[in-house]
């Protein structure tokens with residue numbers, strides 16, 4: 431903005447920050463109501479969980495909210511960390527808790543990146559990777575993605591990444607499954623890749639959508655972490671566990687790497703209610719299974735219905751599908767908004783012909799499909 435350029439403190443803004451634009455989130459339901467007066471909108475724009483959290487989480491939060499809110503939370507997150515350590519077969523000194531896995535990506539960047547260092551990610555990678563990289567004024571190595579007509583269109587090209595490794599490369603960010611494409615990295619290809627990455631380069635494997643992936647397609651990240659101390663995994667409670675509102679994510683990494691992350695982590699970075707909710711969400715494996723099963727079924731159904739409309743759907747192992755309209759998708763996005771259906775335009779991801787649609791409940795998906803048919807006929 432012009433007026434900001436003129437202010438004297440702009441002189442000291444980190445150069446990378448000047449290249450950034452604020453993250454564009456999916457539109458909240460209330461905002462659509464304010465803008466267009468639509469009162470019964472559904473949001474399929476941020477890959478949230480349509481079933482919400484386990485009922486046990488809701489009950490516990492209602493009880494806990496009446497308790498003592500004056501004390502700071504447990505900074506060590508003792509109980510949650512113990513459960514996560516057991517789940518991943520590591521010690522608690524390998525776990526970092528954060529208020530959302532985005533914050534963890536930021537911690538990695540703050541520890542390892544800066545002027546004179548580089549981070550690498552694929553062209554259609556998650557938007558927060560460039561954000562945390564440029565915020566540290568590190569160089570971004572943006573690797574061309576797999577071709578649009580390949581088996582994994584717009585997906586991460588690990589062979590290209592391996593060819594572009596450099597001595598100053600401090601961090602590589604890879605999401606599998608990836609957002610916004612839904613594509614994934616084959617486990618064998620990832621193992622071949624890890625062999626080539628030098629030990630001084632930290633590989634962050636972002637498993638935000640892990641649960642939605644068929645087990646046979648999942649990378650054995652636990653096994654690989656035992657062999658490669660420079661491999662770190664991030665997970666979130668915002669997706670399958672349905673508590674995006676509470677902001678809980680975590681990292682699993684070698685204790686030495688975890689120690690570095692703790693040095694820059696803000697104290698008390700998870701609220702008490704968030705910690706409690708995450709513990710209970712983790713315990714309710716039946717609820718997790720229900721959410722996964724709904725997603726698997728509906729992802730296939732929505733994908734097939736979109737293909738029946740003559741649209742191209744990218745292969746997805748996540749809780750969303752990304753759809754190619756073969757023409758600018760902005761008017762279709764607008765027509766959906768006017769019918770109270772919020773999906774995500776992909777212009778900021780260099781995919782202006784695409785929309786990304788989260789998988790909702792059966793009723794929400796039906797409403798999306800019916801609204802889309804109307805939008806395409808108009």
Ligand SMILES: Cc1ncc(COP(=O)(O)O)c(C=O)c1O
Pocket residue numbers: 476477529530531532533556605607608609636638665666667668674677678679
């Ligand atoms: C690939 C990927 N990583 C991380 C996140 C961030 O999740 P959190 O809510 O834990 O910050 C998202 C959220 O959409 C995501 O798509």
